[in-house]
Amino acid sequence: MNINGVTIRSEKEGEYREVENLIRESFWNVYRPGCSEHYVIHVLRDDPAFVKELDFVMEKDGRLIGQNMFMKTVINADDGRNIGVLTMGPICITPELKRRGYGRLLLDHSLKKAAKLGYGAVLFEGNIDFYGGSGFDYARNFGIRYHDLPEDADDSFFLCKELAEGYLSGVTGVYQTPKGYYVDDRDVEEFDKSFPVREKLILPGQIF
Numbered sequence: 001m002n003i004n005g006v007t008i009r010s011e012k013e014g015e016y017r018e019v020e021n022l023i024r025e026s027f028w029n030v031y032r033p034g035c036s037e038h039y040v041i042h043v044l045r046d047d048p049a050f051v052k053e054l055d056f057v058m059e060k061d062g063r064l065i066g067q068n069m070f071m072k073t074v075i076n077a078d079d080g081r082n083i084g085v086l087t088m089g090p091i092c093i094t095p096e097l098k099r100r101g102y103g104r105l106l107l108d109h110s111l112k113k114a115a116k117l118g119y120g121a122v123l124f125e126g127n128i129d130f131y132g133g134s135g136f137d138y139a140r141n142f143g144i145r146y147h148d149l150p151e152d153a154d155d156s157f158f159l160c161k162e163l164a165e166g167y168l169s170g171v172t173g174v175y176q177t178p179k180g181y182y183v184d185d186r187d188v189e190e191f192d193k194s195f196p197v198r199e200k201l202i203l204p205g206q207i208f
Helices: 013-027 037-044 102-116 128-134 185-192
Strands: 006-010 056-060 063-068 070-077 082-088 121-125 144-146 158-162 173-176
Touching (some): 006 102, 013 037, 013 063, 063 102, 070 121, 102 128, 128 158, 144 158
Parallel strands (some): 082 121
Antiparallel strands (some): 006 056, 070 082, 121 158
16 A cells, blocks of 8 residues: 555565564653563564464655554453454554654554454554544453453453454453463563663653
């Protein structure tokens, strides 16, 4: 897809490192001192649940400025079924171009592609203030619970969007985060040594 000089296309193997650095720059010191997201995508590309057809980058004037990716996972339904769904991310836009509409453009394109491939729903962790504009709602409103989260805990981070209308009708159950997202901090540290040195800072708003 090409709109006003911005192209969204599949990620190429030869640009993996560039994409990882883009992710690192975008997430550095945002949710924790440093970040792990660049290592997460490095690991997930080799995971069986990785959806290669939904691995996107955004390019502007010949430069990579954003990326998004999806993984297959399941809802363990209360009636014993396993309901196939997608989860998403990391998704990012280069820091200097955030809040200019590029993220929404990338997100909506990605979701349309996922729907065309026949996937029924996407669940993931995000901010409703942004993702609500693309049709996401609190997962609790679909009857879906986040794994290992106590009943009285805040679940406002856990979002859901049906890609096929009615896909989750009659479904209640527990969403399972793909195991590939759980990486060891020691492995992250070792991987990060191959990137330019950046200072890790403890900042307001970090959650880890």
